[in-house]
Amino acid sequence: MTSGTAAKITAKIAILGAGSSGLLLARLLQQTPDYSYQITIFELDPSPTSRNQGGSLDLHPQQGQLALKEAGLWSQFLQHARPEGDVKKIVDGKGDVLFDENGMQKPVEADGIGERPEIDREALRSILLESVAPSTVRWGSKVVAVSPTPGSGDKKHDVALADGTEEIGFDLVIGADGAWSKVRPLLTDVKPYYSGITALEGWAEDVYKKHPWLSEYVGAGSCYMFDENRAVLAQRQGHGGIRVYACVRKPEEWLERESGLDGLEEKAAATKLTDQEFADCGDNTKRVVLESTDKVIPRKLWMLPVGMQWNTRPGLTLLGDAAHLMTPFAGVGVNLALQDSLELARLLIAHPDDPSLAVRHYEQTMFVYSKKFAEKTYAGLQGHFSGDGAAHFAGRLKRGHEAMRMKLDPVA
Secondary structure, rough: OOOOOOOOOOEEEEEEOOOOOHHHHHHHHOOOOOEEEEEEEEEOOOOOOOOOOOOOOOOOOOHHHHHHHHHHOOHHHHOOOOOOHOOEEEOOOOOOOOEEEEOOOOOOOOOOOOOEEEEEHHHHHHHHHEEEEHHHHHOOOOEEEEEEOOOOOOOOOOEEEOOOOOOEEEEEEEEEOOOOOOOOOOOOOOOOEEEEEEEEEEEEHHHHHHHHHHHHHHHOEEEEEOOOOEEEEEEOOOOOEEEEEEEEOOOHHHHHHHOOOOOOOHHHHHHHHHHHOOOOOOHHHHHHHOOOEEEEEEEEEEEOOOOOOOOOOOOEOOOOOOOHHHOOOOOOOHHHHHHHHHHHHHEEEEEEEOHHHHHHHHHHHHHHHHHHHHHHHHHHHHHHHOOOOHHHHHHHHHHHHHHHHHOOOOOO
């Protein structure tokens, strides 16, 4: 919980979205001994458990891990972290296994975790939610608009909610509200665009009992098949399930107009997609898709332009996907969002009487590092969906292991 608040409130802050980045920012500000911000998080979901938070993710040392350490939440993270999940198996379109980290030795830190341990999104959100003051999050608060406070010279902003109420006079409104942010339109006209990839997300629950073959084949972490214009990504979850994403490069309207998937029940949808798009793949790859039908969700993947920027505007800024929406093909989304929160929190703490100055410095820095990761992600989007995508990715992993081996035992 918070360490206390100062008597003087220097700024009134609204955060849109109680995801990882919004909660972490609130935690970082509230734990500061002389913290002097009045923080409200407006969250669309009616409760913390009303919506599934998505699959597992890995936290990187200089991004997510660093942010949690600075937030004083490292011990809580270790209770939920799954270092054994930081392994990858790479398969090509024919089904040949090109590289498999299962059973390989990987470096372990003094605290018992590897370089990029996995954690379920639900667990991460729970850690962050429990760390903020109880009254911080306003559940069931759908924001419909953000507008300048009349008479403030555009320095303050009001937040309008779907229930017809309005909260007024915020010194800083932070959009941590994802792809379709309500704050972004006040900063730029740029909107997310379709990435070219559509995925069928499939769930396999209780895999040890219900899907033993799938559990054995995927392994302890992730199993990836990359090929020309298609990919199958399987990822183990901490609750005993596996999520599978059968991805295809298709036009934006393909799902509704051409796929024939609309209206089909889970098994029928997975079977149709497999027959249409993966028929010539290895039998194991097809089986991965066909066994993951406890729940099936079609998704289009969206992105913002690489290197997108905007002119700083007093009283407004963005975090995470709201600022730099990317596809998942570099695995940096949440890590980047947590890095945003850490960077902004440090600057707000350093400039408690001038949040606009803090925002300006934050955005200047964030634009630089987020562009680097956006370029990496876009390269992954292009490379993974190519004929040699699997071989290229497997080669990277092999070179990484060789470099690690030489570092650990240079005379071997």
